[in-house]
Amino acid sequence: MGMRLELPGGALSDGVVCLRPFGMADEDWVFETCSTDREISRWTRVPWPYTREHAREFLGRTPELWQAGTDATFAIIDAADGRRLGSVGIHRIAGTSAGDELADEVGYWLAEDARGHGAATRAVRLISAWAFTCVGRPRLHLQTLPANVRSQRVAARAGYTRMPEMDEAAGHLVFRLDAPR
Numbered sequence: 001m002g003m004r005l006e007l008p009g010g011a012l013s014d015g016v017v018c019l020r021p022f023g024m025a026d027e028d029w030v031f032e033t034c035s036t037d038r039e040i041s042r043w044t045r046v047p048w049p050y051t052r053e054h055a056r057e058f059l060g061r062t063p064e065l066w067q068a069g070t071d072a073t074f075a076i077i078d079a080a081d082g083r084r085l086g087s088v089g090i091h092r093i094a095g096t097s098a099g100d101e102l103a104d105e106v107g108y109w110l111a112e113d114a115r116g117h118g119a120a121t122r123a124v125r126l127i128s129a130w131a132f133t134c135v136g137r138p139r140l141h142l143q144t145l146p147a148n149v150r151s152q153r154v155a156a157r158a159g160y161t162r163m164p165e166m167d168e169a170a171g172h173l174v175f176r177l178d179a180p181r
Contacts, residue, residue: 005072005093005135012074012130017122019074019088019130022062026075029084031055033111040109043148069093072135076110076123086110088123090131090140102141102174104131108154115150124158132179139179143172 012019022030034040034050041048065071073089088108095103106127108120124142131137142160144151152173155162160175167174 005066005069011077012126013079014122014126016079017085017119017126018077018079019123019126020077021066022059022073022075022087024059026084027052027055027059030059030087033084037112039112043145043151044107044109046109070095072127072131074123074127076108076114076119078114078119084111085114085119086123088120088127090127090135090137093131093135093137097141102143104137104140106131106140106142108151120151120154121157124154124160128158128177137179140177142175142177144175146173 031050031052031054034046034055035052038048040046041050047054062071062073065073070093071089071091072093073087076085076088077083078085086109088106091105091107092101092103097103106124108123110120128140131140140160142155144155152162152175155175158177160177163174163176166176
């Protein structure tokens with residue numbers, strides 16, 4: 001893409017959750033969360049077992065990918081108390097789809113104590129609106145494993161539509177959201 005991604009005002013918020021870019025100060029939290037919660041890697045591309053080196057690599061690459069304009073990953077933060085809740089990002093921005101990796105793909109995970117309270121849906125709505133208005137993407141994709149019913153509910157509540165014709169090629173259930181006209 002070749003453009004540096006920017007946030008209006010430094011963070012995105014709906015008053016309940018905020019999205020802000022990850023930084024190295026998040027290393028301990030990312031490591032502790034991803035290394036102790038097997039559910040995160042079960043449903044995502046986060047490796048298992050998760051090591052401190054994984055956390056350092058993830059956080060170290062995040063600014064480079066932002067600058068390259070290819071990926072935008074955010075920490076999901078509780079707007080009331082500043083607690084970290086999870087991660088949401090858009091991957092392969094303006095790229096091409098290959099195998100089970102889709103262009104303009106939204107991915108997310110939540111820490112165990114943050115699940116079931118609507119934070120993922122709010123985060124997906126925020127990042128989707130940002131991708132449409134600030135990054136100019138015409139559509140976004142989201143994938144879930146067939147057994148991940150909770151993530152499928154997040155996709156539906158965030159306005160994404162299932163695209164069954166894309167499922168077989170991706171090996172996952174594929175959802176799409178088009179930019180508002």
